[in-house]
Amino acid sequence: xxxxxxxxxxxxxxxxxxxxxxxxxxxxxxxxxxxxxxxxxxxxxxxxxxxxxxxxxxxxxxxxxxxxxxxxxxxxxxxxxxxxxxxxxxxxxxxxxxxxxxxxxxxxxxxxxxxxxxxxxxxxxxxxxxxxxxxxxxxxxxxxxxxxxxxxxxxxxxxxxxxxxxxxxxxxxxxxxxxxxxxxxxxxxxxxxxxxxxxxxxxxxxxxxxxxxxxxxxxxxxxxxxxxxxxxxxxxxxxxxxxxxxxxxxxxxxxxxxxxxxxxxxxxxxxxxxxxxxxxxxxxxxxxxxxxxxxxxxxxxxxxxxxxxxxxxxxxxxxxxxxxxxxxxxxxxxxxxx
Amino acid sequence: xxxxxxxxxxxxxxxxxxxxxxxxxxxxxxxxxxxxxxxxxxxxxxxxxxxxxxxxxxxxxxxxxxxxxxxxxxxxxxxxxxxxxxxxxxxxxxxxxxxxxxxxxxxxxxxxxxxxxxxxxxxxxxxxxxxxxxxxxxxxxxxxxxxxxxxxxxxxxxxxxxxxxxxxxxxxxxxxxxxxxxxxxxxxxxxxxxxxxxxxxxxxxxxxxxxxxxxxxxxxxxxxxxxxxxxxxxxxxxxxxxxxxxxxxxxxxxxxxxxxxxxxxxxxxxxxxxxxxxxxxxxxxxxxxxxxxxxxxxxxxxxxxxxxxxxxxxxxxxxxxxxxxxxxxxxxxxxxxx
DNA sequence: ATGATGCCGGAATGCGCTTTCCAGGGTAGA
DNA sequence: TCTACCCTGGAAAGCGCATTCCGGCATCAT
Numbered sequence: 001x002x003x004x005x006x007x008x009x010x011x012x013x014x015x016x017x018x019x020x021x022x023x024x025x026x027x028x029x030x031x032x033x034x035x036x037x038x039x040x041x042x043x044x045x046x047x048x049x050x051x052x053x054x055x056x057x058x059x060x061x062x063x064x065x066x067x068x069x070x071x072x073x074x075x076x077x078x079x080x081x082x083x084x085x086x087x088x089x090x091x092x093x094x095x096x097x098x099x100x101x102x103x104x105x106x107x108x109x110x111x112x113x114x115x116x117x118x119x120x121x122x123x124x125x126x127x128x129x130x131x132x133x134x135x136x137x138x139x140x141x142x143x144x145x146x147x148x149x150x151x152x153x154x155x156x157x158x159x160x161x162x163x164x165x166x167x168x169x170x171x172x173x174x175x176x177x178x179x180x181x182x183x184x185x186x187x188x189x190x191x192x193x194x195x196x197x198x199x200x201x202x203x204x205x206x207x208x209x210x211x212x213x214x215x216x217x218x219x220x221x222x223x224x225x226x227x228x229x230x231x232x233x234x235x236x237x238x239x240x241x242x243x244x245x246x247x248x249x250x251x252x253x254x255x256x257x258x259x260x261x262x263x264x265x266x267x268x269x270x271x272x273x274x275x276x277x278x279x280x281x282x283x284x285x286x287x288x289x290x291x292x293x294x295x296x297x298x299x300x301x302x303x304x305x306x307x308x309x310x311x312x313x314x315x316x317x318x319x320x321x322x323x324x325x326x327x328x329x330x331x332x333x334x335x336x337x338x
Numbered sequence: 339x340x341x342x343x344x345x346x347x348x349x350x351x352x353x354x355x356x357x358x359x360x361x362x363x364x365x366x367x368x369x370x371x372x373x374x375x376x377x378x379x380x381x382x383x384x385x386x387x388x389x390x391x392x393x394x395x396x397x398x399x400x401x402x403x404x405x406x407x408x409x410x411x412x413x414x415x416x417x418x419x420x421x422x423x424x425x426x427x428x429x430x431x432x433x434x435x436x437x438x439x440x441x442x443x444x445x446x447x448x449x450x451x452x453x454x455x456x457x458x459x460x461x462x463x464x465x466x467x468x469x470x471x472x473x474x475x476x477x478x479x480x481x482x483x484x485x486x487x488x489x490x491x492x493x494x495x496x497x498x499x500x501x502x503x504x505x506x507x508x509x510x511x512x513x514x515x516x517x518x519x520x521x522x523x524x525x526x527x528x529x530x531x532x533x534x535x536x537x538x539x540x541x542x543x544x545x546x547x548x549x550x551x552x553x554x555x556x557x558x559x560x561x562x563x564x565x566x567x568x569x570x571x572x573x574x575x576x577x578x579x580x581x582x583x584x585x586x587x588x589x590x591x592x593x594x595x596x597x598x599x600x601x602x603x604x605x606x607x608x609x610x611x612x613x614x615x616x617x618x619x620x621x622x623x624x625x626x627x628x629x630x631x632x633x634x635x636x637x638x639x640x641x642x643x644x645x646x647x648x649x650x651x652x653x654x655x656x657x658x659x660x661x662x663x664x665x666x667x668x669x670x671x672x673x674x675x676x
Numbered sequence: 677a678t679g680a681t682g683c684c685g686g687a688a689t690g691c692g693c694t695t696t697c698c699a700g701g702g703t704a705g706a
Numbered sequence: 707t708c709t710a711c712c713c714t715g716g717a718a719a720g721c722g723c724a725t726t727c728c729g730g731c732a733t734c735a736t
Contacts, residue, residue, distance in 0.1 A: 002483050004692060015716045020694060030714070046479060051453040052399055053692035055390040056721045066434075072419035072624065072641070074412065081410035084436045093450055096434040098422045112431055115389040141384060145340050225628070260628045267630055286410065287625040290563070290598045292605055303410070342722060353686040358724060366725095368684070391722035394691045 003045045012041035024049055055117060064092050064313055065113035067106060069125040071098040073257065074285040075302060079124050079152060082306020090314055092119070103127065103135070110138045120148035120313035123156070124306075126196030132156065150309045154195055160312060160320040162305050166196055169298045169327030170203030173252070173280060176329045177296075178211050181337050182250040182278060185215040186240070188231045188262060190223035190254050197223055200254040200282055216240075216249075221258075228253055228261030236269045241277050249277045250335065256281035256288055256297055263295070263334075279334040282327070293333035300327050341385045350379035362387055393455060402430050402651055403451035405444060407463040409436040411595065412623040413640060417462050417490060420644025428652055430457070441465065441473070448476045458486035458651035461494070462644075464534030470494065488647045492533055498650060498658040500643050504534055507636045507665030508541030511590070511618060514667045515634075516549050519675050520588040520616060523553040524578070526569045526600065528561035528592050535561055538592040538620055554578075554587075559596075566591055566599030574607045579615050587615045588673060594619035594626055594635055601633070601672075617672040620665070631671035638665050 009019035014034060021028050022038040029035070041047075055061035066083050068076035076098075084094055095118060097109035106127070113121050121142065127135070136156060139149050143158070151161035177185075185208060190197030205215050219235070221227040232251075235241055241249060253259035259281030266273055273279050273293055281288065284299035305325055312321065347357035352372060359368050360376040367373070379385075393399035404421050406414035414436075422432055433456060435447035444465070451459050459480065465473070474494060477487050481496070489499035515523075523546060528535030543553050557573070559565040570589075573579055579587060591597035597619030604611055611617050611631055619626065622637035643663055650659065 002692095006692080016693080017695080017717080018715060021715090024694080026694080028714080034715085048449060048453055050394075050455060050692055051450075052390045052393040052455055053721090054694075056388070056394055056723090057692075057694040059694095059721065061390060070419065071409070071422060072412070072415045074410070074415075074625070077410045077412075077415040077418075080415075080434070081408065081436060084409060084434070085438075093454065094434050096418070096422070096432050098419060100423075111386060112389075114386055116431065117388060117390055264628050287412070287628075290602050290625075291628070292630055340722095344722080354723080355687080355725080356685055359685090362724080364724080366684080372685080388722050391691090392724075394693090395722075395724040397691065 002050070003047045005047070005049070008038065008042045008045055008047045011045060012038045014038060023047070024054065059117070060119060061117045062092050063095055063113075063116055063118040064310065065095045065097065065109070065116070065118040065121040067097045067099060067109045067113075067121065067123045069099055069101045071096065074287050075255070075257070075283050076124055078286060078302035079306035079309075082303035082308075083122060083310040084306075085303070086307035086310025087314070092314065107134050107138050110135070110142060114138075114142050114145070114147065118147065120150060122150045122152060122161075122309050122313060123154075124152035126154045126194050148313050150313050152305060152309050155322065158320060160322055162309050162312075163322050163324045164196075164300060164305075165324055165326045166199035167203035169300075169329070170200040170252075170254075170282065171207035172327070173282070173296075173298050173329040174204045174207035175211075176331055177250055177252075177278075177280065177335060178208070178213065180331070180335060182248075182335070183213055184249050185213065186235065186249060186251050187215055187218045188228055188251065188253040188258050189218050189220050190227065190258065192220045194223055197254045204252055204254075223255060223258065225257045225261035225264075228258030228263075229265045230261070231258075232262035232265035233269075236265065236271070241266075241269075241271060248274070248337070250280070251277055252280045252282075254282055256283040256285045256295070259295055259297070260287075260291070263291070273334050274336050278337070284327075284330060293336075296332045296335040297330055298327035299330045301325065340388070341383045343385070343387070346376065346380045346383055346385045349383060350376045352376060361385070362392065397455075398457060399455045400430050401433055401451075401454055401456040402648065403433045403435065403447070403454070403456040403459045405435045405437060405447045405451075405459065405461045407437055407439045409434065412625050413593070413595070413621055414462055416624060416640035417644035417647075420641035420646075421460060421648040422644075423641070424645035424648025425652070430652065445472050445476050448473070448480060452476075452480050452483070452485065456485065458488060460488045460490060460499075460647050460651065461492075462490040464492045464532050486651050488651050490643060490647050493660065496658060498660055500647050500650075501660050501662045502534075502638060502643075503662055503664045504537035505541035507638075507667070508538040508590075508592075508620065509545035510665070511620070511634075511636050511667040512542045512545035513549075514669055515588055515590075515616075515618065515673060516546070516551065518669070518673060520586075520673065521551055522587050523551065524573070524587060524589050525553055525556045526566055526589065526591045526596050527556050527558050528565065528596065530558050532561055535592045542590055542592075561593060561596065563595045563599035563602075566596030566601075567603045568599070569596075570600035570603035571607075574603065574609070579604075579607075579609060586612070586675070588618070589615055590618050590620075592620055594621040594623045594633070597633060597635070598625075598629070601629070611672050612674050616675070622665075622668060631674075634670045634673040635668055636665035637668045639663065 009016040022035045099105035149159035189201040221231040281297040347354040360373045437443035487497035527539040559569040618634040620636045622635045
């Protein structure tokens with residue numbers, strides 16, 4: 001059906017080896033005149049190589065896998081965009097798996113990528129320690145077979161990648177909020193077993209404690225918009241918000257999407273940010289820029305993180321190197337105190 | 339390096355053919371006892387098939403390509419999510435290309451997917467007619483080689499896919515806005531040559547005209563957040579907003595992201611929506627749900643569109659069928675009139 | 677009891693390409 | 707002028723798997 005390399009070779013009157021060398025970058029460069037003939041024939045016939053066959057023959061597929069929890073989440077889609085850009089021009093193609101936050105799906109995705117002999121796998125997003133065992137095992141198998149693993153946001157096994165300084169960045173944010181004069185804090189901490197969530201919570205609260213401030217509560221819930229919405233609804237129902245307290249409450253959500261959910265609940269209740277409750281998130285996802293009030297957060301260079309990670313998978317030397325990315329607190333209207 | 343089928347076969351004491359039949363779904367089912375032995379051996383050795391080799395032998399790769407303009411755009415990432423879900427469980431893997439809105443990159447992406455012998459290509463997003471020639475040509479080549487093409491949001495060549503009734507939906511929105519009593523309209527229409535943008539503009543304005551209302555202006559600009567922001571800034575500078583007019587102005591942006599940009603500019607200028615200017619978008623991207631004021635738009639079931647398209651690529655019969663999706667006007671606070 | 681009919685496992689071929697390995701011719705050095 | 711070497715193109719051997727064909731065996735009907 002499709003035109004094969006052999007067809008091109010025949011048309012050009014050369015051997016298949018020569019055609020291969022001309023068309024698909026080999027160390028040996030055939031005679032220019034011959035090369036030109038081959039190229040002309042390929043052009044005329046509309047030849048394009050079969051990547052599967054190439055992968056088989058070369059034992060390398062020119063593929064890189066990206067595993068995210070949810071591609072529709074701006075956090076991950078920003079990273080995906082960076083990854084795509086980081087790969088652009090390298091001839092390496094991106095395979096995407098979105099796992100809907102199921103640990104099993106994640107392991108399955110790694111298996112699939114192994115099947116496709118992807119040269120590298122990038123894993124974005126945090127996961128619980130419990131899930132790690134199975135994941136770690138399959139990733140080790142992958143590495144044993146020569147695959148590179150790059151983690152984004154979470155260290156794991158003996159892989160390399162980009163580590164996000166959740167701890168320190170959350171602490172920095174806490175510091176800034178203290179400077180603004182906030183003293184009453186509540187934390188929406190996401191799922192208990194999520195490492196990322198735990199680190200952000202720990203960094204934030206320990207900084208508070210170091211300043212002699214005890215957070216009034218740490219609530220756990222889903223690490224998502226709806227999680228934030230739910231927790232906030234509960235909080236309001238409990239009467240903790242807008243009530244007569246010793247100064248306004250300041251809520252730290254360990255992710256921006258949670259903060260957005262919380263904000264929605266606040267609005268629905270007819271309360272205002274920051275007058276009735278101050279609000280801070282984490283990540284600085286792009287959609288935050290267009291909120292009103294603008295929301296305080298910790299900026300993570302998401303796209304850059306994706307780009308860096310992709311670049312690391314391209315260069316062999318960096319296989320098990322870690323790059324640490326710091327978040328920058330960005331103070332906006334949602335935590336203003338007048 | 340890796341464990342091959344032959345290794346498993348040897349370990350199980352059977353031929354490679356038998357091992358293949360057991361492990362990789364063939365029409366012939368070997369004896370249960372033998373099958374069990376093979377499976378045990380595969381398990382023990384940690385065998386997983388080489389998808390490249392399978393693809394080569396089967397002449398079908400189990401891959402589907404998705405081409406979007408920008409994966410970080412919620413419009414496309416929602417579609418991507420749906421596509422991923424639609425493919426889940428079918429054994430078909432998704433390859434992603436994000437073209438940054440460059441026509442050339444789009445053609446290149448199709449070429450790459452052709453190389454990987456993807457069974458189908460999904461193309462999301464609108465493009466100008468000028469770009470179509472090259473794209474159409476390469477897609478036809480693809481189809482000639484047995485590839486399925488599914489377009490999302492824009493008909494093209496003799497492919498199938500999901501068509502969005504931009505025209506009718508925009509008209510429906512115009513009707514609703516008229517019902518609310520709006521009479522002074524401005525349209526931010528995106529790039530002039532974008533078919534989608536043009537259709538939405540046309541549908542909207544023709545409905546207005548049919549009701550005897552002439553839009554005050556149609557401004558063209560980038561089909562993006564920044565495009566909306568820029569146009570709005572210009573509009574404000576020109577004094578058209580908040581000035582003494584015959585009733586408040588109503589702005590229709592042909593996409594939500596443009597509306598978000600416009601909203602940002604309105605806020606920066608210290609003006610209010612809907613009091614100083616009413617605002618409507620198109621698409622109902624997820625991030626719209628958390629805006630304040632909530633924004634009127636035309637709801638498109640984005641994820642469902644992605645899912646449907648993916649499903650179409652899985653079933654052979656649907657290769658050149660078109661499904662038309664209607665948008666539903668959703669009236670929210672941003673166009674309220676008191 | 678015997679021929680026909682499945683059924684099941686194995687050998688062999690091919691998917692399209694890369695990459696040794698070879699042979700031949702040209703070049704340079706002696 | 708002759709030998710040693712390098713360069714170039716071609717033949718052939720895989721890469722790992724699916725699948726067609728084939729032979730052997732058991733089952734069934736006659």
